[in-house]
Amino acid sequence: MAESAPHPADDPELRAERAYLAQARAALREMYQEVMAYETLLIGSEDNDERFTNESYQRARHLRAQALIDMPDVPLFFGRLDNEPGVVEETDQIYVGRRHVRDQAGRPLVIDWRAPVAVPFYRATRDDRQGVLRRRRYGFSDDAELTAYDDEILVSPTEADRADAILLAEIERPRTGPMRDIVATIQPDQDDLVRAPLQPSLCVQGAPGTGKTAVGLHRTAYLLYTERERLRRGGVVIVGPNRSFLSYIRRVLPALGEVDVTQTTVDELIGQGRPSAQEDPTIARIKGDARMATVLHRALWSHVGEPSEGLVYTKGSRRYRVPDYEVKEIVAAFRGTSRYVDGRNSVAQRLAHEVLVRMERRGEAPDDRVQEAVARSKPVKQLLDQCWPKLAPEQVLFRLLSDADFLASSAHGVLTADEQAALLWSKRPRSWKSARWSDADLVLLDELADLMERRPGSLGHLVVDEAQDLSPMQLRALHRRCRSGSMTVLGDLAQATTPWSTGSWDQVLEHLGVPDARLVELDRGFRVPAQIIEVAARLLPAIAPGLRPPTGIRAVPDAYQVVETSDRELLDQVVATCRAALAREGSIGVIAADSDIAALHERLAAAGCEPALLGVTEDAMESARLVCVPATLAKGLEFDTVVVVEPSRIVEAEPRGLHRLYVVLTRAVTRLVLVHAQPLPAPMQDAA
């Protein structure tokens, strides 16, 4: 928490609080040592099942120990509630922190923020005190030394604006490194979403900087607290737009004591690390369209043909015949009624059954083993290979993308002739084995794999951030991984920059398989000062006519500045702007069209500004105060100062360039500077 001025070190109250913090730290160390000293009992030795059990125990212990490690820069508690006597048993004072800490006697020293008794810390107001007399928040130095405290006396009528002042101070605390948690200042409307139950799923639409990502991460931590066993079984996955974003948010959950959550991108989750080829966005849009599900379904099932002959099974000198009309009926009965591989197996079993019936008619008494042997026999296999061939997903997609007639028959009445022509490979790979698949292809392969065989397992909880950018086919792939689990879906339709985005939450939720999700809008803009929101909002009528801008909760003097210059002086102006920003506190993001960013980075480096280049420099957001950001990687990030270079080039770079510019303009916490030589994009011109 930020604090206007630290308390003097000899303030007795501050000294007492520091002593309490030291006591809590020591207790946490003891809890950690207890876990480490406790030797995991191993059951048995080599047996497989036992090995699994042993490994699970060891892993659980490892995770528990990791969650107890005291992070030197993360304060152990951030608030205190002084309650009316009797509100909480045993004590009228509770310290609220990121995890539970108890002393050796089992007395709680710090209460986990997710515990029910901590709720009033977030929800109590002067009008609804919930038993709270005083709410205290602490200020810490960068190395987590307690330096200040700030009291809100809920029984006093003069304290009206205290909570807002504390929130504003926290937001304006200069940024260094990756995203931090907001656990000390979660707002009541956010808290309602954070503590919402696992079901129904939740969908949060929110303008830039309204706290969607923060809410999603804290909700994850909360659900892991209340539903730990259930979620651990299925697992929890957070899907974000790209690696830079994931790196930016990666410390929030560990700081809240949660270390067992997978954070990944949709391409990584679906492609499972397979390298992918580049794809033209217009083709990717067609491949991402929900109609492709019909095309793939038809393409796959078109491989099931009419059997040309009956089945003859020979055993010794005896022959058993299943006539062709019966075989045809069996194949027809299973066609399209289950998954492809299951259907093939079922036909084999039915054929074997018919053979067994004939054996019994001749007085034999075949058992289950004979049934299995017939089902796997050569004549059955040959018959199936002819009318129900074994296939790999890649074979089907290869045929679709390389064989115009096959594509036409599968896509008839579904895709237009132009769309079909666009889908066909201009250069056909030699075989399905040597084909290089794009990310959009990998999603289609995933759909095909599911049409063939059902994969087991369902995630316990899935968080999808920037969900407005996903294609219907990607959303379907996510649904397949979370069929019975719950989801938190986060995004902003105005920030939809991909050509394949659906443009409606109803559709997104339908494809994700959670049409009954609770849809909530967040509209208080925490990040962006009101003056900058006003500038960015000028783009809204063109990009998302139905959406309102956020309500800016902060006004910052001189938040918006425009520097018009000449082509020749552009780079010098950027350097001068960055130098001025470096003289102040906080992080700086220089954002430009992707094709311009390397040159800018080079120039800033030559000028001694020590910039990092996002997407190239490892841990760019941590390793430098000044980060050069290609416009396509800006989503989800924020900087105290943002310098946008040549906005019109950002707009021209892609079909949804105005949406991209909206994202870029809304990254600033304190100050936005536009540096341009070319005219500003039309909607912004009179804002300059």
Ligand SMILES: Nc1ncnc2c1ncn2[C@@H]1O[C@H](COP(=O)(O)OP(=O)(O)OP(=O)(O)O)[C@@H](O)[C@H]1O
């Ligand atoms: N209750 C809060 N207390 C302190 N800071 C907050 C609070 N809510 C949000 N913030 C801060 O506001 C900023 C924006 O939050 P976040 O990134 O979650 O917004 P978002 O809606 O996901 O934005 P975008 O759509 O632009 O990605 C972050 O710095 C976050 O820490």
